[in-house]
Amino acid sequence: MKLITRNTDYSIRALIHIARNKDRIVSTTELVKELGVPRPFLRKILQLLSINGILKSYKGKNGGFKLAKDPEQIYLLTLMETFQGKFKLTECLFKKKICPNQISCKLRAQLDSLEELVENKIKEITLAQLSI
Amino acid sequence: MKLITRNTDYSIRALIHIARNKDRIVSTTELVKELGVPRPFLRKILQLLSINGILKSYKGKNGGFKLAKDPEQIYLLTLMETFQGKFKLTECLFKKKICPNQISCKLRAQLDSLEELVENKIKEITLAQLSI
DNA sequence: GACAAATGATACTATTAATGTATCATAATG
């Protein structure tokens, strides 16, 4: 299963490097060297982080990215939702339509409680903890 | 994200119906009517359950399936592993190769602890609880 | 001002995993 997809994963690694060098601007070129990740893919990821206010971008020569917030305020959950959409362990898959049994479904009840558990855990993980 | 894929999901629903009728043989035809799931796909699923000792099959006319164990002994975790492979929230995705940082990686540590939490929860869910 | 080096915007392609089909063989019942 994929709790974390590759774009989220790459974003974390990129942010860790940026966090560790947070008084200067870090370019995509540097990150590609550091992480060994495909450049166009990483660019797309960095752009999204920038659009979502997690990174601040600097255009032009010597440009690149800096953190837009403190690492303590960058949450894993936010990153996951940025790249993977709203956190949801499993939708009701039954017949692809919205399920009429949601309320009575025992499986759903179990999954919902599990989901809450996981979400609360992920909510607490910040970039600060990962980059130290 | 997909904690539970469709074949696991269908298998649960099929098992619930079989459990509720556990003194008789239930055929694929009946299950298709009951669940409205594509027949060939359901057949594949039932075969797998049978191979894995969760269902007992009866060939020939009036054939079909019965539970091979008590509902109390059929675990959600087992079903998930039957259809989705060994339970693992997220592998290290880094560079598609086995990661050399496993031990020092902070993200890995967090995910591992989360994984344990989830796995323990799922381990406790049985068909009995879902079919009542 | 021209050039180089960076990101912005966006459309496209490829790969992989999930989902679903089809077919023929084999067994049991009446």
Next chain:
DNA sequence: CATTATGATACATTAATAGTATCATTTGTC
């Protein structure tokens, strides 16, 4: 021995993930 069921297995489709490509725009430096 025909009918109705599962067994085995190969194939096809769809959707999600992962990755590329291209051109525009901004900025620093000579």
